[in-house]
Amino acid sequence: MAQTRSFWKNGVMGFFDEDNNSDYRTGVWADCPLLAIEADPSLAYVFMEDFLSFPAITDGDPPTLAGWTCAQATIGGIAIKAGAGGILEMDSESATGGQGIQMQQTVAPFLCAANKDIWFETRVRVDDTYDKIQFFAGLAKIDTTLSAAGDFDTGSDYIGFGVETTLAGVTSFYICKDAAELSDSMGTAGTLGEDTWIRLGFHIDGTTGIHAFIDGVEVALTNVVYTGIPTTDALSVSFVCQSDGTNDPLLDIDWVRCAQLR
Amino acid sequence: MASKLGSYWKNFVMNFYDHKAHPAFRYDLWANCPIQAIKCDPTLAHVFLEDWFYYTAGKEVTVAVYPAGAPTATTGLTAGVGGQFILCCDSDDNDETYAVSIGESWLFAEGKPLWFECKIKLTEGATNKANWIIGLMQEAGENALLDNGGGPAATYDGAVFYKVDGTMSTMFESSNDTTQATVTTMGTFVSGTAVRLGFYYNGAATTGVITPYIDGVAKTAQSITNSGLAEMELFFGCKAGGGVPEEALQVDWIKCVQLR
Numbered sequence: 001m002a003q004t005r006s007f008w009k010n011g012v013m014g015f016f017d018e019d020n021n022s023d024y025r026t027g028v029w030a031d032c033p034l035l036a037i038e039a040d041p042s043l044a045y046v047f048m049e050d051f052l053s054f055p056a057i058t059d060g061d062p063p064t065l066a067g068w069t070c071a072q073a074t075i076g077g078i079a080i081k082a083g084a085g086g087i088l089e090m091d092s093e094s095a096t097g098g099q100g101i102q103m104q105q106t107v108a109p110f111l112c113a114a115n116k117d118i119w120f121e122t123r124v125r126v127d128d129t130y131d132k133i134q135f136f137a138g139l140a141k142i143d144t145t146l147s148a149a150g151d152f153d154t155g156s157d158y159i160g161f162g163v164e165t166t167l168a169g170v171t172s173f174y175i176c177k178d179a180a181e182l183s184d185s186m187g188t189a190g191t192l193g194e195d196t197w198i199r200l201g202f203h204i205d206g207t208t209g210i211h212a213f214i215d216g217v218e219v220a221l222t223n224v225v226y227t228g229i230p231t232t233d234a235l236s237v238s239f240v241c242q243s244d245g246t247n248d249p250l251l252d253i254d255w256v257r258c259a260q261l262r
Numbered sequence: 263m264a265s266k267l268g269s270y271w272k273n274f275v276m277n278f279y280d281h282k283a284h285p286a287f288r289y290d291l292w293a294n295c296p297i298q299a300i301k302c303d304p305t306l307a308h309v310f311l312e313d314w315f316y317y318t319a320g321k322e323v324t325v326a327v328y329p330a331g332a333p334t335a336t337t338g339l340t341a342g343v344g345g346q347f348i349l350c351c352d353s354d355d356n357d358e359t360y361a362v363s364i365g366e367s368w369l370f371a372e373g374k375p376l377w378f379e380c381k382i383k384l385t386e387g388a389t390n391k392a393n394w395i396i397g398l399m400q401e402a403g404e405n406a407l408l409d410n411g412g413g414p415a416a417t418y419d420g421a422v423f424y425k426v427d428g429t430m431s432t433m434f435e436s437s438n439d440t441t442q443a444t445v446t447t448m449g450t451f452v453s454g455t456a457v458r459l460g461f462y463y464n465g466a467a468t469t470g471v472i473t474p475y476i477d478g479v480a481k482t483a484q485s486i487t488n489s490g491l492a493e494m495e496l497f498f499g500c501k502a503g504g505g506v507p508e509e510a511l512q513v514d515w516i517k518c519v520q521l522r
Contacts, residue, residue, distance in 0.1 A: 001375060001465065002296045002521070004276040014302035015276070020521055024303045034302045052310045052367050056320030066318065082366035082493045084374070085308040085522055121304065199305065216305070254522075257304045 012036075027216035028201035032119040032259055046259040047109065047237060051086035062101065069106045071144035073242055076101025081252070090241035090251040097165060098134070098149040100242030100249075108234035110139055110260050112159075114207045120159075120237075121201030121213070122256035126249055130192035131169035133249035134242040136162035137200055138174075139235035139258070147240045154179045157230030158238070161186070161200040161212075165244055173202065173212040173221065177230035184221045189214040197254065204229060290478040291460040295377045295519055308367070310496060310518045314345035323361040323497075325349070328404045333359065333508045340512065349511045353387070355504030356409040362402045366493035370419075370486060372467045374521050378421075379460030379475070381514040384500065386453040387507030390428055394500045394511045396459065397422030398518070402497035411503065416440065419491045421472050423459040425451050427503030432457070434474045436484045438491055443484040449476045456514060465521070 003018040010031040016024035024030060037044045055066040062070040063078050070078060074094065078101060081089045092100030110118055122137050134150035138160015146153055150165030152174060159175045171190035174183045192198065201213040210226050212219050237258055241251035268281040272293040279287035287293060300307045312322050317339050325337050335350040337359065351359035368376065378398065386392045393407050399420035406415055411426035414435050421436040432449035435442055460475040473483040496518055500511040
């Protein structure tokens with residue numbers, strides 16, 4: 001049912017569960033010093049949202065809730081839904097391309113810098129339908145039009161996974177620094193399925209390395225290189241769910257975690 | 263030195279514990295919960311831990327009073343070491359108040375073990391008059407505790423500790439729809455004394471096993487059929503037994519962990 005194991009990567013030891021997630025060893029958290037962070041608050045800060053205890057959402061245009069800023073591209077809503085583990089549902093509420101909703105942490109607590117590694121991962125799924133969504137999941141500068149018409153706003157820095165317009169459910173990994181966007185398609189590993197969970201993670205190795213992970217397995221990057229890591233803008237955890245036309249997709253978020261060395 | 267770090271393996275799960283402050287950890291509810299791995303790996307489990315240093319209405323829990331109309335005392339944080347939450351209900355017979363988590367986020371299912379524990383205290387206005395309940399329940403809310411000391415609702419999915427007016431026993435019940443396993447004498451409830459109440463659901467196929475714990479001591483396990491169960495809320499509540507001062511259930515902390 002559960003089996004504790006330890007694993008060392010890059011001088012960092014972590015514990016994992018062999019029975020329930022053996023791919024921890026290949027995933028984004030393997031070299032995040034979470035055990036040391038637990039013992040030493042001076043080391044890093046960790047944002048974890050599992051949607052088990054979450055600010056009350058006031059329905060509106062846009063919805064409002066403490067700690068997060070929502071913005072609509074015409075329409076869209078968010079709500080906590082029933083489901084084991086706590087789930088937040090983002091609803092584009094539109095079958096018109098480019099319409100939907102985004103949400104960002106109101107403060108932007110993350111900033112890429114030398115020796116200040118960032119680890120990020122989230123678990124999401126798309127419903128109705130996976131190939132008619134424009135979405136983003138990652139870190140971005142505060143920007144109320146992060147994905148205008150399904151094209152990420154290169155006026156803001158960002159790091160994350162997403163599907164821009166007409167990409168039909170094939171996720172790419174993007175970074176944008178000072179209006180220069182770099183991206184790599186995640187290919188088969190990053191192709192969404194209908195109502196199917198997918199884990200999207202990345203590790204920013206200070207300013208000298210960048211790694212993307214899908215479902216706990218690293219995906220090689222070609223176009224995205226460390227020189228494109230944005231270091232100017234402070235970044236917040238950000239999600240976008242918009243329609244790419246025809247259907248009104250939902251983006252469910254199971255959890256999101258982001259840790260950065262202080 | 264008030265602490266002495268120890269490690270302990272149970273069912274292939276390793277944990278650290280304090281051999282001076284809490285040596286009984288090894289035989290307690292949490293000994294086989296893979297907390298160390300969960301710390302490192304967010305894919306493994308979801309964790310609800312509320313110690314009541316903060317409370318924002320509608321965030322940690324949503325409080326509802328039945329019938330509407332506030333009791334005199336104020337529900338919310340109260341002074342106390344370690345953070346304390348107090349839930350108050352009106353004194354009229356069968357008036358009740360519940361605090362319910364924001365989502366139905368827990369489900370007894372095969373391969374998804376679950377650990378639940380809390381520490382609570384209630385000082386009765388008059389002996390034998392208080393009703394209280396705490397645990398996991400589908401659609402928890404009004405009449406989760408039935409009127410006139412009737413105990414938990416007749417139909418629900420969940421597992422709960424509770425007490426009813428007319429007794430001073432701590433009771434436990436697990437339920438799949440209308441099929442319940444009920445123990446009415448699991449422990450003696452002592453007014454004004456804090457008690458730890460917990461249970462472990464093992465995630466076995468077809469028929470899960472729920473083992474209750476009181477103050478870290480395992481009690482007789484119960485079986486529950488997995489099929490047909492719905493997602494549950496984490497909740498607690500109190501209900502007046504009639505003609506007495508208002509009841510107030512004090513919750514020190516609650517922790518609930520389930521493998522994803």
